[in-house]
Amino acid sequence: MKNFRQIIVLLAVSIKLAAQPQTANYQYKIDLINIRADKILVTFTPPQNNLKEGKYIIPRMVPGYYDAMDFGQYISDFKAVDDKGRPIEVKKLDVNTWMVADLKNAAEISYLVSDGWEHLTQQTGGAKSPASMFKKDSLFIINYNSLVGYFDEITTAGYDITVKKNPEFYPSSALKYIPKNDTIDVTSAKDYRNLVDSPVFYCVPDTTWLRVGNTNVLVSFYSGKHKSFSKNLAAKLETILTNQQAYLGGKLPVNEYAFLIYHEEIPRGLMGDGLEHSNSTVCLYASQTLDELPNALKGLASHEFFHILTPLNIHSEEILEFNFLDPVLSKHLWLYEGMTEYATIHMPVKQRMTTLVEFTKVIEGKIRGMEPFDNTLSMTEMSTTAIKRQDQYLNFYQKGALIGLCLDIRLRELSKGKIGTQDLMQKLMKKFGPEKAFNDEDLFDEITAMTFPEIRQFFKYYIEQGEPLPLKESLQKAGLDFDQTLKVITVIDKPSKSQLSLRKAWVNQ
Numbered sequence: 251m252k253n254f255r256q257i258i259v260l261l262a263v264s265i266k267l268a269a270q271p272q273t274a275n276y277q278y279k280i281d282l283i284n285i286r287a288d289k290i291l292v293t294f295t296p297p298q299n300n301l302k303e304g305k306y307i308i309p310r311m312v313p314g315y316y317d318a319m320d321f322g323q324y325i326s327d328f329k330a331v332d333d334k335g336r337p338i339e340v341k342k343l344d345v346n347t348w349m350v351a352d353l354k355n356a357a358e359i360s361y362l363v364s365d366g367w368e369h370l371t372q373q374t375g376g377a378k379s380p381a382s383m384f385k386k387d388s389l390f391i392i393n394y395n396s397l398v399g400y401f402d403e404i405t406t407a408g409y410d411i412t413v414k415k416n417p418e419f420y421p422s423s424a425l426k427y428i429p430k431n432d433t434i435d436v437t438s439a440k441d442y443r444n445l446v447d448s449p450v451f452y453c454v455p456d457t458t459w460l461r462v463g464n465t466n467v468l469v470s471f472y473s474g475k476h477k478s479f480s481k482n483l484a485a486k487l488e489t490i491l492t493n494q495q496a497y498l499g500g501k502l503p504v505n506e507y508a509f510l511i512y513h514e515e516i517p518r519g520l521m522g523d524g525l526e527h528s529n530s531t532v533c534l535y536a537s538q539t540l541d542e543l544p545n546a547l548k549g550l551a552s553h554e555f556f557h558i559l560t561p562l563n564i565h566s567e568e569i570l571e572f573n574f575l576d577p578v579l580s581k582h583l584w585l586y587e588g589m590t591e592y593a594t595i596h597m598p599v600k601q602r603m604t605t606l607v608e609f610t611k612v613i614e615g616k617i618r619g620m621e622p623f624d625n626t627l628s629m630t631e632m633s634t635t636a637i638k639r640q641d642q643y644l645n646f647y648q649k650g651a652l653i654g655l656c657l658d659i660r661l662r663e664l665s666k667g668k669i670g671t672q673d674l675m676q677k678l679m680k681k682f683g684p685e686k687a688f689n690d691e692d693l694f695d696e697i698t699a700m701t702f703p704e705i706r707q708f709f710k711y712y713i714e715q716g717e718p719l720p721l722k723e724s725l726q727k728a729g730l731d732f733d734q735t736l737k738v739i740t741v742i743d744k745p746s747k748s749q750l751s752l753r754k755a756w757v758n759q
């Protein structure tokens with residue numbers, strides 16, 4: 251908090267109105283050069299309209315992150331003027347919404363945005379991958395949900411964005427940015443969802459391109475101290491992606507993908523968080539040195555990339571028609587987060603990147619990981635109430651992954667080894683896809699129809715109700731013994747023929 255009053259006076263003088271032609275798109279200008287006390291000036295012209303008033307919304311929530319973040323709290327000095335520069339009345343309704351009177355005559359709307367990078371973590375327990383960061387001389391991490399909004403009355407319009415930037419900075423994003431000159435880039439998105447789905451890093455680039463199958467992959471890295479590390483990370487990612495490709499049946503489901511990776515130094519430990527998007531992911535790491543980073547990528551980047559299956563390609567209507575202010579949450583976080591985490595831990599053993607014994611250690615970790623949570627809760631109910639149940643939310647990565655494991659083994663058992671969760675996800679992706687949602691209520695019946703009648707009971711007991719997971723029984727079928735008291739898994743010395751063949755189908759070992 252610096253001298254706030256002075257900033258506003260300066261701003262009022264410095265806004266120059268250019269007569270903008272009215273168009274069907276939102277026309278935004280974002281100024282990354284003239285930063286005012288860590289705040290960015292955003293100005294825009296709304297799409298042509300005949301509205302008496304309009305409710306402007308900055309997201310309270312974003313897809314993929316299951317807690318309220320109220321990005322409106324970082325917006326200040328919101329104002330609107332007509333084409334003669336005369337003020338138009340604006341009323342702040344609540345933390346994330348503003349009512350603009352006489353919207354049809356609003357020629358320019360402007361506000362200041364502070365990044366909330368440090369502040370947001372107090373609210374989210376450390377997670378900041380959906381947030382933005384402005385470091386004038388080094389890096390801008392832009393998640394458009396913190397800078398750009400939409401009118402409730404104009405939700406289908408496209409976005410044209412003009413970014414004014416330092417000539418040495420270049421954008422890394424899944425969206426195409428076209429340079430107009432060395433300080434101006436333009437980009438566009440087909441709608442608000444598409445814009446928010448495409449974060450960007452602006453900095454002196456450290457980038458490496460990869461080609462995995464038919465997919466072009468951009469690896470963009472930023473760290474305050476180390477200037478060229480993207481190559482090392484790209485080498486690691488190439489191994490992961492090549493194996494993910496094989497795990498997904500030989501083809502990655504996207505043609506282009508960008509990893510936007512940020513690292514900061516902390517005295518000890520390793521922290522990371524990430525947020526998945528259709529064609530990119532933001533991965534944030536903090537550690538003492540970069541040494542741990544390539545290995546840490548294995549878990550986080552792999553998890554975020556596997557989200558390409560779900561929720562990005564397999565999702566319910568609640569996610570397809572996401573409401574940024576007051577979303578109705580789907581019942582199926584067990585699928586979106588649980589199955590994604592299961593694929594992340596299962597892929598390395600299935601692809602023989604790790605041994606069966608190492609895999610059992612990972613499973614033990616998940617079993618211990620779910621202990622602090624209330625495992626009698628219904629996973630579907632927890633999913634729809636995730637915002638209120640932040641104390642239980644992280645269990646989707648622990649118990650959720652173990653549900654995936656038990657489901658995988660059950661499917662292998664019922665199909666005599668022929669199908670597992672890998673095949674199930676492919677089937678679901680074929681039936682649904684990015685533009686075709688499933689009905690939240692019907693998913694369990696859909697999967698049952700695609701697989702075996704017995705699977706309906708599995709969903710009923712272990713996901714809809716909170717019955718204890720059949721871990722011992724499931725692992726036993728694959729020739730593994732689970733000591734429930736010691737929480738230790740051992741490989742059975744002389745497994746039966748059926749145990750061996752199920753294990754072979756399940757983990758290829």
Ligand SMILES: [Zn+2]
Nearest residue numbers: 553557587590
């Ligand atoms: Zn996830």
